[in-house]
Each structure stands twice: as structure tokens, then as C-alpha cells.
Amino acid sequence: MPNIKPISDLRNYTSVVKEVSYGNRVYLTKNGHGQIAMINMQELDDIEKQLALYKFEIEMQKGEKSIKEEETVSSEELRKELGI
Structure with missing residues (x-):
């Protein structure tokens, strides 16, 4: 299941980054629309x-x-x- 969060969750950047791993991307939304994808390097x-x-x-x-x-x-x- 995709890991979707509001972009405001980036206030606590460290906790969001900890959720990113190989095969587990974090998608950030702004006003309910996809804005950014965080992916393992x-x-x-x-x-x-x-x-x-x-x-x-x-x-x-x-x-x-x-x-x-x-x-x-x-x-x-x-x-x-x-x-x-």
C-alpha cells in the first residue's frame, strides 16, 4: 500500500525519512494532490x-x-x- 502523507508532515523531516526504504516510497501531497515522491537512492x-x-x-x-x-x-x- 502506498505511503501517502501531507507535505506538512515534513515539519518532522527525520520521522518521514525513516519511513523511506528500498521498495517503500513516501508520497507527499499538497492540498490533496501529489507533489513529491521520496525514494531510496x-x-x-x-x-x-x-x-x-x-x-x-x-x-x-x-x-x-x-x-x-x-x-x-x-x-x-x-x-x-x-x-x-
Whole structure:
């Protein structure tokens, strides 16, 4: 169950921070609307790594699709094109 608190609870910052742990975020609201999410740093790092991996996989799929649908360039043609 999400841990939702009014932003006014930050007056006692230490007690709110103690509730944050890996997999247990604290969501703060202002006037009943979501305002801030507090998340464990290790969990944030893991989420960012997963996002980077996901983006990499998408780019790899684009590259594989491009190779299948378009012609490839030989190493000699590439050298000529680059002027090497």
C-alpha cells in the first residue's frame, strides 16, 4: 500500500525519512494532490540502470531492423565515403 502523507508532515523531516526504504516510497501531497515522491537512492539508481538498459535495447532493435530493411555498406565503401 502506498505511503501517502501531507507535505506538512515534513515539519518532522527525520520521522518521514525513516519511513523511506528500498521498495517503500513516501508520497507527499499538497492540498490533496501529489507533489513529491521520496525514494531510496539505491532504488533510484536501479531504476535508472533499468531505464538505460531499456533505451539501449530499443536502439539495438532499431539497428537490427535497419540492417534487415536497408542495404549494408561494405568496409571498402565505407572507407571511400570517409576518405580513408
